[in-house]
Amino acid sequence: MGGAGKGGAWRTHGVSVEGYRHRRTGTPCQDAWDSAQWRTGEGEDPVVVLAVADGAGSRPRSQEGAQLAVRLATEHFGREAAELRVPAGDAVHGLLHSAFQSVCREFLVAVEQTGARAQDFATTLTVVVITPDWLGHLSVGDGLVIVRAGTDADGAGLFHLLPQAEAASEYSNETVFLTSRDVGRWVRTDCVDDPGIDAVVLSTDGLTQAALTRFQTPNASFLAAVLGPMESPAKDPDDDEAELAELLRSDRLSAVNADDKTLLRAVRV
């Protein structure tokens, strides 16, 4: 068995909180997340889809855009992956692009019906699809995906940052959105064929400074801390949601990034 599929179910949990800057001005969180599991065949592990989105701070309806994007992503990426059952490799890239085009089409139809400009709903989108055979990743904008696979000499899990989409500018707060011109040029896809993956973390760029070191390598201490409560089957991840949200709102994390923050965690149980 290849991909992310050494068997077993995935436990997922996500949380989005408004950033320090939005909190100071009473602006709601413009991030969103969603996850879904799609059944494949009898006795087979389901396809798991994880999605996070970061609505553009400069756009009036970007919160709705982010929510719409993650909902459409879990639907289209999940359905295509569950129905097509493609093998690892080029076919996965094709599937990811196809699902992305479906998301964009439906996104634009939905926002057109509001009568507002599509740009008013501008949002990034980062999606992970976990099948029994592979892990697929598609990203537009500056979201992060980190997977855990393998262990070091002390038995601690090793974290790996999946390649990120090309930066849109030298400034960290400027990125590409679903509604950007030539968005297709900025889409990043990857297919990971590693049966050892046992945890996946998605985040919006509000957690870049916590999840990564300044050298763009995963910050294992932070990642291990936030995955900890997910590891024990006896614990319900919802139980620590308030504490996790409080951590994401804490001065310690606000000091290094004032943006909205989303953390979507998945561990194999």
Added chain:
Amino acid sequence: MMNEPPPTAVPQYADFDFELDNNAQRLPLVLCLDNSRSMEGRPVQALNEALREWTRELHDDVSLSYSVEVAVITFGDQSVTAYRGAEPLHPGMNLSPFVPAHAFTPPTLAANGVTLMTEAVELAMHIVAARKTELRKLGLQYYRPQICLVTDGLPTDGTGHYTTTWQRIVPVLAEEQRARRFRLYAIGVGGITDRGQAVLRAFAPTYNAQLQGFPFRELLQMMSASAAAEQKGEGEEAFEKIFHQFRTQRPAWEA
């Protein structure tokens, strides 16, 4: 420069041993201030008071205090001086004038001498470019820098006579701003003449203002508001709105 961010007080996660150095996204901010003789007396006193008050407000903002990096350049006396916090940097000192806002202490300025505005703006551009290079080397992300030029006069040479040398940096500034290398704010205060204001308009076609009195406190608050807008990822229209409000809605007592 690399002080630890504030502690976390979250019951469940407080015990978790995760490391976090200050890898905040940085926002270099240069205050390019006229302290020539015409600023003597109440104007420079008002400037010093406003700098102290603004510093307190910056320290109170959890995020700006770790993100904004302040450098002060003055043009007065007989020279252009870069300060690293309260300390003037002497020529040959190989130190960055940028100080993280949470560690920033403003200099106490005195007013005297000539108005070497052109040289001050050139130095501001130079230190911004150098800081970006340093930040990239350190692996730190950054926002678009802000340069705030404040003057009540005309550019002069070292003998205090008006000079047209400022014209040499107009095309340079135009190209730098077109390339979005920084946002330049050019503010005329006190009794700045129309001729003086024309220089500021040429330097900063979008963000220039001619203000009565010496509203330094509001000016520095506008700088903070613009920095906060950067953190929110606002579009250019938000910066224009903040600047418009600053330019037009100052309290009446300042008029």
